[in-house]
Amino acid sequence: MYSRAGLRDWSVLLRQLNCLSSITQIPNFVDRYIACLYPSRRSGTVAGNGMDIKQLRYFVAIVEGGSFSAAAKQLRIAQPALSLQIRKIEDDLGIKLLLRGPQGVTTTEAGETLLHSARKILSDLSQTEDELRSMGQEPSGIVSIGLPGTISSILAVPLIARIRRKYPKIKLIIAEAMSGFVLEWLEHRRIDLAVLYSDNPAPGYSSKALLREELVMLIPPEAAPDCPTVEEAIEDMPLILPSSAHGLRMMLEQMLAKRTIRVEPTIEVDSYANIKRLVSSGYGCSILPFHAIAQDVARGQLASLKFAAPRLWRSAHLVHQSAIPLKIAAQAVHDEIPLVIDDLLADNSWAGAERL
Known part of the structure; x- marks a missing residue:
């Protein structure tokens, strides 16, 4: 039986791939982690015939395609072979994941749980591979930051302008809401960074003082x-x-x-x-x-x-999850925010504020 807690921890461990020296080390890393999830794994199998990254891709493709035939066409493999792979997963886990019907396939409750985890696993793996390839190159990719409305009205435009000028390959997304919602987005990893009026929002966060x-x-x-x-x-x-x-x-x-x-x-x-x-x-x-x-x-x-x-006084802090290393592009934006703050304070654009 697989460990659901282990699946939820995928995103954390895959972030550790940033420390690998070569893309070719990724398969070995994945194998080691799957072995932790499934202690009985032997020679490419998980508790018998088991589940691997390829099978996760197959499973997600079937659900998103709505049928085995659509997924087989997309993946360019024979439909019987695809069905066999899913049956192997179900047999190994001892639980039904997919239900076939006139309108295509639907997920069971267990299938929905696996789908959620599989998407995160595949997304993190793809992102990590991209980051490894881009090491030593100009930072690129999407970075999202959550800002309370009062901060966004001052910081958003100069920050976007600075990032576009210095890192043209970074696409910066600004999400604006009350601080409570911003913290919730950060907790669920919908954003990479946040500026909050709290120096210690919760355990597991890294905080850098900006101003008061x-x-x-x-x-x-x-x-x-x-x-x-x-x-x-x-x-x-x-x-x-x-x-x-x-x-x-x-x-x-x-x-x-x-x-x-x-x-x-x-x-x-x-x-x-x-x-x-x-x-x-x-x-x-x-x-x-x-x-x-x-x-x-x-x-x-x-x-x-x-x-x-x-x-x-109230203080503003730059916050991100401490357990998950920032991707290269997010780290670049993180490092630029205090510099933008300095400029805004220097020309009195942030009236009544002081640097911390």
């Missing part, structure tokens, strides 16, 4: 003379904040509790733009990073108040 940005109170301009302090503004006006699911809200509740300031918003809006409109229109006050309101303050549409010492 100041959080300030924003109030309507006409209210400024009557509210010289943050405490007076909160006491005199309704508080407008993101909902409790928002990363900033959770952070503010923790920070303000230490100052004995109760966070009881009258209005909850998960949109910085709408929060600013509400404050500007006189519906209340709010707390946001200064860079999010700097232009509004300069135009006289909002006024800002700083917290008394110690001032309120």
Whole structure:
């Protein structure tokens, strides 16, 4: 019987192929790992007739093609030979993987589990082979990075411009969402890198400090003379904040509790733009990073108040999974992000922020 935990670990072990000195070593590495999955493997077999990389490719092709005949045509092998290979897998595992019907083949629950793992295995193997071939060459390929909206609005365009200029063969994908969603994407390997407002999101992540940005109170301009302090503004006006699911809200509740300031918003809006409109229109006050309101303050549409010492800051960190070495292209992007941050701070494009 095969180890499902072992199949899930494929992605981790195949990343170790980066340390191999030659593509020709890949088959031996794969053989060694399959031997770990199936201790009874002997001379190219797994617990008897067993499963190998070729059979995984056959299985995925059948499911994606919808039938044995379509897969046989794509793979350019005889259909009986293809059927025999799948039957060998099922016999060895002692479980049915595929069901044939008038509309083609469908996967059983076990087949769906194998399909998910097989796709990851084949994808990682293909990616690793590409990376080994490209070693010593210009970094290339797709790199995805997740950014919270407030960071994306500042960082995305200059980062894309820098990567296109320095690494034209890298295709950079920017995914934007609230920090909680970005961390979930990173956990499920939908993205390679993330910038998060947390220095230690969870065990198993590598984190590099980028900067800290100041959080300030924003109030309507006409209210400024009557509210010289943050405490007076909160006491005199309704508080407008993101909902409790928002990363900033959770952070503010923790920070303000230490100052004995109760966070009881009258209005909850998960949109910085709408929060600013509400404050500007006189519906209340709010707390946001200064860079999010700097232009509004300069135009006289909002006024800002700083917290008394110690001032309120939140830090941004560059994060990736520590158990999985970054591919060459992702490492290149990772190394460029702090340099882009330096440029943005130097020309005051990230107002109210300091390098860490």
